[in-house]
Amino acid sequence: MPLPKLLRLIYRNIRVNTDPGSLIILVGLPALYLIFFGFGFQSLSGAAGSGNYLAFLTPGILSFQVVMAGTVGGSILWADRRWGMFAQLLSGPFTRLEYLLGIMLTSLLFGLGGSAVMLGVAWLLLGTGPTSPLALGLMFGVIVLGSIFFGSLMLLLGALVKSNTAYNSIQILLIFVVNFASTVFYPLSAGLPVALQVLFRINPLTYVADAVRGAYAGSLTATDGYQLLLLAVESVVILYLAVRAYLRSELSYE
Amino acid sequence: MQSTAPARPLPPAGEPVILAQDVRYSYDRKRFALAGVDFAVQRGEVFGLLGRNGAGKSTLIKAMTTLVEVTSGTLRVLGMDPAREGTRIRERIGVVQQAESFDFTSVEGNLDVYGMLWGVPRAERRRRREALLERFGLTDIRKRRAFDISGGQKRRVQVAKEFMHDMDILFLDEPTVGLDILMRRTLLDSLRAEVRRGLTVVFTTHNLEEADYLCDRVAVLDEGRILVLDTVENLKRLYGGKKTVDLTIGGADGPGFFAALGRELGADTTVTATGSSGVILTDDPKRALSTIAALAQHRAAQIEWLAVRPNTLEDVFLKSVAHPAEGRAAP
Structure with a gap:
């Protein structure tokens, strides 16, 4: 009994697009952030007499996984178009929609899988985790929403950009700005320049990080709720744009 | 290799598996890549499409394999309309594209993953993979990554993996580009063996010797039109x-x-x-x-x-392209 088509596509995406080296980087890079930034800035905040930075950073790094998951989806589409497999698969038994769903679900699996691994790392470092099963469920719910947003954003990039250099450059810039202009690494404070504060407030990763932090501590606020609602709306818009660009995308770069 | 027997019935006996009537395709509604193409392909036939670069061969292949939708005319593949029943058609055809296409895994991994995508059971995949690695001379490089091997080896992987699944029609767009003489002959003989089991083959080529060796009939395309269409023997006789x-x-x-x-x-x-x-x-x-x-x-x-x-088929080609009015098209 063969697997359903969608599962075949997901299995293929995981098997051919993620060698052991890529998997270690995908999961290991956020863990390295947690270890180096966490302990490094912990000593700084300790010297300044403020709170536990490692505990602050951990949910932020969990949120970072949604961006990493998004890059997986965008890279699969881009590589398949570049190396002819997009046209090859669409001349096989798959529809464009099935192919797209395959990529989105692969991204989601990476988002959830990476977050689960990070939870384990955080448990080892902090000795604590989410306060209740409900908090854990809420946290993963936010991760799913964030993965959809960033998966769609990277798909849009993969569908529009034709050059390898441009794709990689834009992706690196996007990851840098999205990560460091969010509340993943530090809180939004009045001391930040106004332009940076605006960037923080419109950055969807801030909404993900705040909500994951709230869920992790079992203290989600109404503000987190509004931010999640906004993230859901933005996810629908960006998903629509990504699907539109994807459906119009050429089969290859020839 | 296992039989390529179809999972669902083919069109009734005597009806063509591919039928094109006044098929036109335009990228911009002004210039036509296909400007009124008529032909029919019978089951078990090897049908060759010859023509210069830009003649319309690849566009015709893309239309038959449902990757582009024709602008006007009638096109039927296995009795179905590619515009409406694309998925059902694609489930029963194999396509070797002109451009390279491979996954970022080993040579044997490429074959295995492709078979898995087509729903071939694991044990059968293993059996087919071993037979194809042997047949296409890929055994020594089976563990190497597909993007690390030579162009000719990549082409062999690309053709071999298409035989991982069953099909009724195999479309090949210049499949022998980059292959050495020995491997070209191996591929052509493999196709002949599959044709004897009932497979229909449509392929484009610039190499007229291989068209002469393999094809039952050939169509010479130029500027989106078929200039001549007949059996190789008749064409040679015509110009003989x-x-x-x-x-x-x-x-x-x-x-x-x-x-x-x-x-x-x-x-x-x-x-x-x-x-x-x-x-x-x-x-x-x-x-x-x-x-x-x-x-x-x-x-x-x-x-x-x-x-x-x-005279050779090459001369027929040169003559038909130089003087299209003297050619004849007999679908």
């Missing part, structure tokens, strides 16, 4: 009264020489030239030789190479 003269000259203006030669020999003779070399198709080789000698003397040209030989 003629002989071919190969000529290379030196010490004179090549294009001017061949243009003058064409005028001297008249409308019954076809002169096709590239630089200082030309091919002359004629009913009267004796007259052609004496005209060549006289013209060479008059223009102070040296005859560097001259040979008279029987």
Whole structure:
């Protein structure tokens, strides 16, 4: 009994697009952030007499996984178009929609899988985790929403950009700005320049990080709720744009 | 290799597995890549599409494999309309694209993953993979990553993996590009073996020798139209009264020489030239030789190479492209 088509596509995406080296980087890079930034800035905040930075950073790094998951989806589409497999698969038994769903679900699996691994790392470092099963469920719910947003954003990039250099450059810039202009690494404070504060407030990763932090501590606020609602709306818009660009995308770069 | 027996019924006996009637395709509604194409392909037939670059061969393959939708006309593949039943058609065909296509895994991994995508059970995948690695000479490089191997090896992987699944029609867009002589013959013989089991093959090529070796019928396309369509034997017979003269000259203006030669020999003779070399198709080789000698003397040209030989499919191709009105299309 063969697997359903969608599962075949997901299995293929995981098997051919993620060698052991890529998997270690995908999961290991956020863990390295947690270890180096966490302990490094912990000593700084300790010297300044403020709170536990490692505990602050951990949910932020969990949120970072949604961006990493998004890059997986965008890279699969881009590589398949570049190396002819997009046209090859669409001349096989798959529809464009099935192919797209395959990529989105692969991204989601990476988002959830990476977050689960990070939870384990955080448990080892902090000795604590989410306060209740409900908090854990809420946290993963936010991760799913964030993965959809960033998966769609990277798909849009993969569908529009034709050059390898441009794709990689834009992706690196996007990851840098999205990560460091969010509340993943530090809180939004009045001391930040106004332009940076605006960037923080419109950055969807801030909404993900705040909500994951709230869920992790079992203290989600109404503000987190509004931010999640906004993230859901933005996810629908960006998903629509990504699907539109994807459906119009050429089969290859020839 | 396991039988390529179809999972669902083919069109009734006598009905073509591919039918094209006045098929047109335009990228911009102004210029037509396909400008009214008519043909039919029968089950178990090897149908060749010949033509220059940009003649419309790849577009026609893309239309038949549901990757582009025709602008007008009727196209049926396995009795189905590609515009409405694309997925059902694609479940029953195999496609070897002109461009390379491979996954970032090993050679054997490429075969295995492709078979898995088609829903071939694991044990059967393993059996087919081993047979194909052997048949296409890939056993020694089975563990190497597909993007690390040579162009010819990649092409072999690309063709081999298409045989991982069953199909009713196999479309190949210039499948032998980059293959050495031995591997080209291996591929053509593999296709012949599959055809004997009932597979229908449609393929495009620039190599007329392989079309001659493999095809039951060929269609010569130019500017989106079929110039001639017939069995290889009939086409050779059609042009068979003629002989071919190969000529290379030196010490004179090549294009001017061949243009003058064409005028001297008249409308019954076809002169096709590239630089200082030309091919002359004629009913009267004796007259052609004496005209060549006289013209060479008059223009102070040296005859560097001259040979008279029987007609080949290549000559049919040159003739049909040079004088399309003399060709015939018989779907």
